[in-house]
Amino acid sequence: MAAPSFLNSAQFERPLKPRCKLSKPELQPSREFGKLELPAPELEPEAVPLATLTRVSQFLVHDLRHHLSTVYANAEFLGSRNLEPTDTDELLEEIRFAVGCMTDQLDSLLLCTRTGNTMEPRRESLKGILDRAVQMVRFHPQTRHVTIIPHDIPALEGRLDGTKLSSAIFNLLLNACQAAKASPNVKRVDIDLHQNSHCILVQVSDSGQGVPDSIRETLFQPFVKAEEARGMGLGLTIARCIAQEHGGDVYLEKSSPGKTVFALTLPASLFSVLSLSS
Ligand SMILES: Nc1ncnc2c1ncn2[C@@H]1O[C@H](COP(=O)(O)OP(=O)(O)O)[C@@H](O)[C@H]1O
Numbered sequence: 001m002a003a004p005s006f007l008n009s010a011q012f013e014r015p016l017k018p019r020c021k022l023s024k025p026e027l028q029p030s031r032e033f034g035k036l037e038l039p040a041p042e043l044e045p046e047a048v049p050l051a052t053l054t055r056v057s058q059f060l061v062h063d064l065r066h067h068l069s070t071v072y073a074n075a076e077f078l079g080s081r082n083l084e085p086t087d088t089d090e091l092l093e094e095i096r097f098a099v100g101c102m103t104d105q106l107d108s109l110l111l112c113t114r115t116g117n118t119m120e121p122r123r124e125s126l127k128g129i130l131d132r133a134v135q136m137v138r139f140h141p142q143t144r145h146v147t148i149i150p151h152d153i154p155a156l157e158g159r160l161d162g163t164k165l166s167s168a169i170f171n172l173l174l175n176a177c178q179a180a181k182a183s184p185n186v187k188r189v190d191i192d193l194h195q196n197s198h199c200i201l202v203q204v205s206d207s208g209q210g211v212p213d214s215i216r217e218t219l220f221q222p223f224v225k226a227e228e229a230r231g232m233g234l235g236l237t238i239a240r241c242i243a244q245e246h247g248g249d250v251y252l253e254k255s256s257p258g259k260t261v262f263a264l265t266l267p268a269s270l271f272s273v274l275s276l277s278s
């Protein structure tokens with residue numbers, strides 16, 4: 001059967017063994033997908049602004065398509081012969097993880113329709129959020145052969161929406177991996193975290209060829225993408241919007257052949273009431 005059209009850009013070549021291992025994703029094996037506890041509606045359905053619902057739905061569609069790429073690619077591999085039992089376990093674990101991510105995102109859309117809130121901040125570990133984003137991107141079929149290196153991420157906790165922030169960082173990492181993968185030389189992505197009294201700075205650097213000049217000025221606007229790119233042109237819009245909802249931002253720090261850096265900032269005040277030290 002032909003792959004669905006949204007998967008045309010997925011690249012299914014897959015080295016099954018030498019995958020970099022992070023800690024296992026936090027999955028509840030008996031996760032009950034039908035049992036979301038919804039708060040009482042705070043708003044009449046018509047009171048949730050249509051513009052908010054449209055934006056949240058577009059963002060959701062963008063991210064779900066990426067998670068579905070992972071599910072589809074792994075299903076293809078599971079259908080192939082000569083898989084070791086450990087390969088099968090790994091592929092199934094990745095599918096469960098992607099389904100968990102999609103379920104979290106669907107839950108947050110549902111909550112938005114009930115309350116009008118696009119964010120649900122709670123006490124979360126920034127390292128946990130980064131690990132989750134790295135995990136999502138490592139499982140994505142377009143990131144094979146790219147080395148992703150998180151550097152000394154301290155154990156910070158803050159009032160954050162983990163589902164949303166993982167999506168923001170996932171989108172920066174996915175772009176970085178796509179750029180690095182297209183590079184004829186080293187295919188590498190680095191994640192660094194810096195902090196001062198004002199803000200936390202997450203830097204995502206890649207060894208790709210850089211952002212095309214033609215879109216540098218409009219990069220963060222919805223549906224802007226490179227001419228030859230197959231995506232929706234929403235990943236950076238999503239990342240910036242989520243960072244801004246946290247009081248931070250996303251910007252292009254540097255871009256030249258061999259080194260592009262996108263930065264996501266978060267205000268230190270989100271962390272200071274909890275623990276700023278590691
Ligand atoms: N790290 C990067 N290196 C080079 N180009 C990038 C990078 N990140 C984003 N871009 C460019 O920005 C465009 C828009 O990216 P994005 O908003 O994530 O769109 P999409 O949702 O299609 O992935 C991409 O098509 C790509 O040309």
Ligand SMILES: [Mg+2]
Pocket residue numbers: 171174175231234235236
């Ligand atoms: Mg993108």
